[in-house]
Amino acid sequence: MKFRDLTILIGVIGIVLMFVIPLPTWLLDILLVINIAVAALILLVGMNTQEPLQFSIFPSLLLVTTLFRLALNVSSTRLILAQADAGRVIETFGLFVAQGNLAVGFVVFLILVVVNFIVITKGMERVAEVGARFTLDAMPGKQMSIDADLNAGLINEQQAKERRQKIEREADFYGAMDGASKFVKGDAIASIITMLVNVIGGLIIGVAMKGMSFGDAAETYFILTIGDGLVSQIPALLISTAAGMIVTRSASEENMSADIMNQLFAYPKLMYIVAGTLAVLGFTPIGVLVTWPLAGALTYAGYRMNKSLQLKVVEEEQQVEEEQIDEVRSPESVVSLLTVDPIEFEFGYGLIPLADAQQGGDLLDRIIMIRRQLALELGIMVPVIRIRDNIQLKPNEYVIKIKGNTIARGELLLNHYLAMSPGYDDESIVGIETMEPAFGLPALWVDEAMKEKAELAGYTVVDPPSVVATHLTEMIKKHAHELLGRQETKALVDHLKNSYPALVDELIPNLLSIGDVQKVLIRLLKEKISIRDLVTIFETLADYAIYTKDPDILTEYVRQALARQITQQYAPEDNTLRVITIGPVLEKRIAEAVQQTEQGTYLALDPMTTQQVYQRLTEQVQRIVEAGNQPIILASPNIRMYVRQIVDRTMPDVPVLSYNELEPSVEIQSVGVVNL
CATH class of the missing domain: 3.40.50.12790 (FHIPEP family, domain 4)
Known part of the structure; x- marks a missing residue:
């Protein structure tokens, strides 16, 4: 056994023996000072932790310190009642606080007890109880989140194991804190009882047994009781405050001091408002001598903080620029260029209002609706569409790319409308001849004045954003099979497994691999057959994969199983x-x-x-x-x-x-x- 472990064991045993063995006054003085130092150390450690688990030993430490404090109370009570002397520390505290007035000292002691018991201890107890309850209730959701990240490949097995252990430790910590808070509450009650025993017992022993007058006995035992109570309550107050800080502490990258400075003083302009409020209070009977110096100090502090924030913003921008330059210069910077976006939509500078919400552009909202629409129609999760402007294009030109390759392009006139003929041309409808980009139909770009006339003539008139949305939708439908890779197929399989685990487990990987299923789904999408009904598709594959692994033949069986869907798609x-x-x-x-x-x-x-x-x-x-x-x-x-x-x-x-x-x-x- 290490010397450190042996020291802790001997210390705990010594605390228990203090309840029985009388202590000399000089040793009691040393132990009382140690109690205050330990309480101060616990408070400072609690303030500097970034999350509660960094001080996970706190519940056990809370029990030991409470036991130590109660042992000191018993020892000091024994000395007070037996010798009317409890050492220099207790006497010094009693005389310093009382200042010759026993009533004042007694009231101060009672206030400390009430603050510790009713305010801090009760509040900490409630927070610990709620924290334990919510931590336990949140455990299943956190576990599911870890499993989802693991299945998606965002974390590995080791990281998932560490996160699970952290969740378990959090639950154990808050559960232990919920129980440990009862010790603090009991300690406060014991302090009140000890005070009554010292006062009443001291008066009886001093008058009846020591022959002291009632006044002398009251003065002696009241001072010792006040000193003993303060020596006990000050460390108790420090530790209760530390416990409250621990259970109310949220996870952060900084300690408590840094969080207070960064968050409480994050808005310099608010300092000016507070300073103005104090300046106005100076015109009341409070007086300007009290309020105006504070208002001036707050104003100066707000000015300095504002300058610091501006300097910090400039430094962050310079740091970002330096990091970008270093990234470009580094040999690893080429790796980022290897990534190819699944879908890209590039446009010339003349079409920027389409994507700029401040100019009324709703292209981003339309793309969200396109992804929802295609999920319903084709049953695939369309990847995020990268939107960017390209100065190399014509001002009114746009291109659609799949995996870096251009598959379609078109031109728009933002201040015009696209009018498509109903099958016969009306010579009175005048506009710029063009081709509708999605279906290749002849059309005209007409202005606002000609729009209403074209609608009355039977033309189909659409605005430029609708033209782009239709073109983009049709291109994604046409090339949907190119967007379905093994990773996307795995995501579809995982989604189906949540509701039909037996079906997925039977098919994958016993009969077919993810790649085999992907080939079948690609063949369906290539012929514009929706794969949303994955249950029917997987049921069919499970039935026929026993006989053949040929994706073409399996696709034919799946198509036959989707007869009702195909009929509704093509039959009028x-x-x-x-x-x-x-x-x-x-x-x-x-x-x-x-x-x-x-x-x-x-x-x-x-x-x-x-x-x-x-x-x-x-x-x-x-x-x-x-x-x-x-x-x-x-x-x-x-x-x-x-x-x-x-x-x-x-x-x-x-x-x-x-x-x-x-x-x-x-x-x-x-x-x-x-x-x-």
Whole structure:
């Protein structure tokens, strides 16, 4: 056992023995001074801790110091009653406070007891009780937060373990403080009882046993009682104050002194208001001699603090600039340039009012709504869209980028409106000819005066922010499959696991990996099929992943399971679906051209046949478009994905469906046949 540990053990045992063994006055004086020093040290440590756990031994220390103080009370009471002498320390405190007036000394002692017992001890007890209750109630939420950060990769296992331990220690600390506060309360009550015993017992012993007159006995024992009470209550008050500071202390990066200076005096202008209030009070009977010097001192303090704050702001700006320069010069600065934003929206300086809220721009709010809309329509979490101005673009030009590559661009006229023709042109509508960027329709930029006239003529008129929002929405829909990586797939899986843990555990990783699930979801999004119904998708994958791991075949099974969703997406209100069908000759040729390999299946049509298929498809699709209908290709289930591969090269926006992906109640009407 170390000497330090042995010293603590001997000290605790000695405290217990003090209740039984009489102490000489000189030793009592030394122990009383030690008690005051320890109490002052505890107070100072409590003020300099940044969070309660830095002084986690405080509840146990509170018990030991309370026991020590009670042992001193018993020892001093024994000396007072037996010898009418309790040493120099107690006598000095009694004479100094009383100043020849026992009533004044007695009242001061009572005030200290009341302040310690009613104000500080009761308040600390209540705060400790509430702190313990709220800490315990918050433990499940904090544990869930740690698990979420761990699953998201924000922290590692070691950091998660340390955070959990900290939460447990906080709960133990506040629970211990709740119990330890009862010791302080009991100590205050014991001090009052000890005072009554010293006074009453001293008078009886002094008059009856020592032959003292009542006046001499009252003066002697009152002074000793007051001194004994003050010597006990001052350390008790210090420790109670330290306990109150500990339980009311919030976690901070600074100690209490620094927090007081930084937070209480953080607003120099308020010092001027307080100074003005004191200056006005000088015109009352209080007098200017008392208030005006203080007002002047506060004014000067506010001026100095204001100058210090301004200097601090300048220093922080210089420090930031130096850090930026150092970062650029450092060899590691290139690493930050490797990060590619998933989605970027860049615009010329002429379009800055679109994104500037002070100029009435609502682009940021529209982007929030776009992300919500796409979450509902496609079932994906669209990443944050980076918005920035680019002086290299034309003033009214904007570009949309996916992973650093430009996928679309357009131009806007902020003081105009985009008017799209209803199908026939009205020569009276005059404007700047352009193309609607999202769908490529011919349109006109019209001014405010022509807007109402265009609306009356049947034109669809939209403002520039709506044009941008529509264009951005359509581009994200078109390239949604490029935004779904393994990390995003993992987030979707984790979200589903919260509600359907058995389903996710069965599929991942026993049957499929995250990458396999990602491939299926990408194929669905590429054909604009929403993946919001993840439950049905995962149920289907769990059923068929036992037989095959081919993502193309698994996707076909999932599409068939989503038949109701696909039907509602493409079937009009009259429940009739007008489609272009694949002729039997072409269907047979495609089925015969399918090749099986270890990596999966692929279509191996000869170039001449492929060119003929392209030509026939283009003719049929063009005819349907000219008639004002949406072209839809319908194929048998066994060749649908191969027809999709053919169509995807030239007409990626044309949907290809199979008979098994449609509800039986849908009436299918063939408006064209593709054959060889």
